Amino acid sequence: MNSHINHIKEKLEQRKSENALRELKVNENLVDFCSNDYLGFASEKEIHFQEKLNLYGATGSRLISGNNKVTEGVEDFLATYYKAESALIFNSGYNANIGVFSSLPQRGDTIIYDELIHASIRDGIRLSNANSFSFKHNDINSLKEKIKNSKGQVWIAVESIYSMDGDEAPLEELVEIAKKYDAALIVDEAHACGVFGEKGEGLVVEHGLENDVFARIVTFGKAFGAHGAVVLGNKLLRDYLINYSRAFIYTTALPLPSVLAMKKAHNFLENNLERIDVLKNLISYFKEKIINNQYQIINSNSAIQCIIVPGNNEIRQLAEKIQNNGFDVRPILSPTVPKGQERLRICIHAFNTEEQIDGLLKVIGI
Ligand SMILES: Cc1ncc(COP(=O)(O)O)c(C=O)c1O
Incomplete structure (x- = not known):
């Protein structure tokens, strides 16, 4: 054989x-x-049923034929909803994490991640050229120790709600540490959005930390009952990802009904x-x-x-x-x-x- x-x-x-x-x-x-x-949104017709469109498939990657006013409009909507300067849609949360963590940290940099971080972030880290170390789950002293021994730009990766444990990251303390050591804090809010925050904007907004976190990843396949994800941050981050994030560049964009479902799910939540x-x-x-x-x-x-x-x-x-x-x-x-x-x-x-x-x-x- x-x-x-x-x-x-x-x-x-x-x-x-x-x-x-x-x-x-x-x-x-x-x-x-x-x-x-x-929230039971996966079975809400109002979110998933699409009126007649002229175009359903994306027809290409965002940088070729797959960009359109609908998608850019939904990104603007999401940026406002989540109190961010800009938003960039990715095809899934898995894709977004691969795209962010493989492209931002450079050779010579250090990524320090919570030991319980999601597999998609681990895979993104593996694709980067940076050094990487885990810190003990939700343990600020362990994080500090790792930062003190790190080289280059430091990137910290956490989830606001951990997917396999359901517990919460100490976001305020993490922001403090990130500021002290000039580290960039990246928060995956997959399981927080739709559940925490006045309008389900997640824990970063609930704590008023949206200007202190460098990037947020929000996924729409969980509480929003749909699919896809968005990376939230400043305009510079969006421009950078469009230029360097291979998981964004080299893939066909989402079909328009999927993109529209993201906005509809948020509208539906605001009304319910x-x-x-x-x-x-x-x-x-x-x-x-x-x-x-x-x-x-x-x-x-x-x-x-x-x-x-x-x-x-x-x-x-x-x-x-x-x-x-x-x-x-x-x-x-x-x-x-x-x-x-x-x-x-x-x-x-x-x-x-x-x-x-x-x-x-x-x-x-x-
Ligand atoms: C914390 C976290 N990040 C990212 C993902 C991936 O998101 P998606 O299902 O949209 O690919 C998941 C889903 O399992 C998750 O739990």
């Missing part, structure tokens, strides 16, 4: 033997406690702000219910709530039991999270009910 086939088989066997094989699943008719559709309150009340309800249980939990005020059940085998079995009882909760296995930190990642949505939460926790044994 060909050696490359053997290699692929061996790698998959390895995953199986570690009980960590990833498989695509279709779970229909279960109560959703796992999607990122926190009570959805955020409904979600927040359910998050509080869930948190109250899980105080004093037998499991380790991660303290989080976001829509992402985690219950730690160590071991891939154990967490898989528990998740299967939960699914068999009608609730869609997925196990998060190692190596996605460190060994011993395997967990149920429970996402709360504005469309869930207290009865559903009670039912779910009863199956878990809480």
Whole structure:
């Protein structure tokens, strides 16, 4: 047999033997406690149904034929919404992070990132020529130590809400440190926007730090129920990314209905702000219910709530039991999270009910 086939088989066997094989699943008719559709926008016709357009496909990359007034108009709208000087749309959050982190830091620079940073930022860092070091999760002293030993321009990468833990970054302290050491702070707000801030503008705006953060990445495939992402910052940043960010330059732009859905989702949210309150009340309800249980939990005020059940085998079995009882909760296995930190990642949505939460926790044994 060909050696490359053997290699692929061996790698998959390895995953199986570690009980960590990833498989695509279709779970229909279960109560959703796992999607990122926190506000239920993915099923809102008003956001996704498009009136007649003259053009639907982008026809090319933004620098060739894929630029148009619609896309630039949505970027202006998003810049205003998020209190930024400018906005540049990317095809996804993954793409945006690759595009930002591979192009901004230069050879001789240092990127210092939270150890729990999202895979897309890690991949962007790997594509850059800069040196990179992680700091302990949300630990300002660890960050300081790493900055003191760094060379060149320093870039700090954090998430305002961590995707696998749901907890919050200490943004005010991070801004202070960034200022003190002349470092550029970049914040991924994928899981904060739509949930935090008066109009869902995220935690950077909620804390009034929009002028202190060098760049923000907002994704629209989570609370906004759509797709794509935007990089927010000053005009210089936008010009730079248009010139140097390969993930922006060398790809076909998003179809116009996807771009328009970004704006519609924000308009819809402005008209339905009570959805955020409904979600927040359910998050509080869930948190109250899980105080004093037998499991380790991660303290989080976001829509992402985690219950730690160590071991891939154990967490898989528990998740299967939960699914068999009608609730869609997925196990998060190692190596996605460190060994011993395997967990149920429970996402709360504005469309869930207290009865559903009670039912779910009863199956878990809480
Ligand atoms: C923190 C964070 N950043 C970026 C992404 C990627 O965003 P997208 O799904 O739009 O590619 C995700 C999604 O998993 C995420 O959790």
